[in-house]
Amino acid sequence: MTHVSVTVNGEPREADVEARTLLVYFLRETLGLTGTNVGCDTSTCGTCTVLLDGESVKSCTLLAAQADGREVTTIEGLAEGDELHPLQDAFHRNHGLQCGYCTPGMLLAAASFLKETPSPTEGEVREALEGNLCRCTGYQNIVKSVLDAAGSMSGAKA
Amino acid sequence: MIPAAFEYARAGSVDHAIELLGTAEDAKVLAGGHSLLPLMKVRFAQPSLLVDIGRIGDLSYVREDGDVVAIGAMTRHHDVANSELLQSACPIVPDAASRIGDPQVRHMGTIGGSIAHADPAGDMGTVMVALGAEFVITAAGGRTRTVAAGEFFRGLFTPDLAPTELLTEIRVPKTIGGWSYLKFTRRAIDWAMVGVAAVRSNGGARVALTNMADRPLRAAGVEEALNGGADPAAASMRADEGAAPPSDAFGSADYRRELSKVLVRRALEEALA
Numbered sequence: 452m453t454h455v456s457v458t459v460n461g462e463p464r465e466a467d468v469e470a471r472t473l474l475v476y477f478l479r480e481t482l483g484l485t486g487t488n489v490g491c492d493t494s495t496c497g498t499c500t501v502l503l504d505g506e507s508v509k510s511c512t513l514l515a516a517q518a519d520g521r522e523v524t525t526i527e528g529l530a531e532g533d534e535l536h537p538l539q540d541a542f543h544r545n546h547g548l549q550c551g552y553c554t555p556g557m558l559l560a561a562a563s564f565l566k567e568t569p570s571p572t573e574g575e576v577r578e579a580l581e582g583n584l585c586r587c588t589g590y591q592n593i594v595k596s597v598l599d600a601a602g603s604m605s606g607a608k609a
Numbered sequence: 610m611i612p613a614a615f616e617y618a619r620a621g622s623v624d625h626a627i628e629l630l631g632t633a634e635d636a637k638v639l640a641g642g643h644s645l646l647p648l649m650k651v652r653f654a655q656p657s658l659l660v661d662i663g664r665i666g667d668l669s670y671v672r673e674d675g676d677v678v679a680i681g682a683m684t685r686h687h688d689v690a691n692s693e694l695l696q697s698a699c700p701i702v703p704d705a706a707s708r709i710g711d712p713q714v715r716h717m718g719t720i721g722g723s724i725a726h727a728d729p730a731g732d733m734g735t736v737m738v739a740l741g742a743e744f745v746i747t748a749a750g751g752r753t754r755t756v757a758a759g760e761f762f763r764g765l766f767t768p769d770l771a772p773t774e775l776l777t778e779i780r781v782p783k784t785i786g787g788w789s790y791l792k793f794t795r796r797a798i799d800w801a802m803v804g805v806a807a808v809r810s811n812g813g814a815r816v817a818l819t820n821m822a823d824r825p826l827r828a829a830g831v832e833e834a835l836n837g838g839a840d841p842a843a844a845s846m847r848a849d850e851g852a853a854p855p856s857d858a859f860g861s862a863d864y865r866r867e868l869s870k871v872l873v874r875r876a877l878e879e880a881l882a
Binding site for chain 1: 612617
């Protein structure tokens with residue numbers, strides 16, 4: 452067994468798990484945080500995306516042990532209390548989802564991207580989401596939502 | 610998909626990692642894990658021990674060293690892609706790094722892990738062979754040896770690394786002349802069906818190919834044609850000399866041979882423009 456101690460959404464969490472435990476199963480099964488989805492399980496689809504020390508990673512291709520001592524943000528930790536994150540709000544207003552399966556990964560991938568690129572072009576948004584697959588919307592409204600959120604986030608800072 | 614059970618050990622230093630690697634015959638090094646863990650999940654790889662070198666902080670750097678830029682093996686693709694030093698001193702490296710996988714993969718995957726994995730479909734090995742890069746390999750007691758990129762790749766997933774050696778540094782020559790890295794993929798995040806790295810050199814070019822053999826392949830025929838005065842279109846017709854491309858669901862070997870000629874011509878037109 453391997454001892455894993457991670458700060459998840461601001462709270463310290465720890466458990467003894469098998470070394471082969473992937474971060475996504477640690478989050479879902481050990482901690483009960485089922486907002487992070489498992490899709491392809493091959494680091495292709497991106498629905499398992501979480502933030503590791505603020506940067507997007509695919510939690511199906513990471514051992515829980517690799518996150519030991521680090522900070523993880525899942526979809527459960529994106530909103531501030533009852534107040535939606537600007538990205539969540541933008542996806543809501545722009546119909547950036549249909550079935551919602553890809554949405555947690557889209558939101559966290561976009562959150563990581565906007566931190567580095569606060570005022571992206573449409574092309575940059577499309578490239579930034581190349582690791583996240585959506586089978587419903589055809590990406591149009593997802594891209595629109597991210598651009599909308601970028602606008603409101605940089606507006607809020609100004 | 611869950612990997613087969615293994616023991617996990619975290620190395621605190623290069624020496625410690627090498628010591629740990631000596632404790633199990635089939636131990637594997639875990640860098641970012643983005644090549645190894647997928648293979649373990651489908652059980653193509655079943656090491657009994659993983660030695661995690663992810664916390665050895667002093668293996669992550671990009672610095673100038675005379676005519677060379679030295680890159681720590683654990684430097685992530687994301688950091689290679691964003692290195693201002695590399696962007697000005699050896700731009701083909703960050704350009705190729707910025708197109709590996711997707712942003713999430715680049716946040717974990719490392720240049721050393723990618724090279725040591727020796728997947729002939731990987732981009733970085735090809736770029737290194739075209740550049741004539743050198744790799745620093747560390748063994749017990751801090752002993753190091755340096756291997757030319759062209760000698761390092763011995764076959765499919767087979768680097769010139771003993772079980773108790775660690776690739777610690779990548780040394781790329783400063784390259785101010787023309788260059789190009791092109792790859793052809795069906796979807797944005799796929800491995801290259803075929804890739805081409807071309808680096809201008811002494812009036813000609815050094816050219817290497819991705820996924821055209823069991824290792825990154827120097828396109829010797831193309832280089833010879835260029836040295837003999839051929840233009841890119843003529844030289845590119847020799848792109849598949851000595852190649853042994855795979856046939857798979859993405860394309861036949863014949864298709865890859867044809868594709869390599871087209872991509873070599875385009876890469877040379879860019880690099881020699």
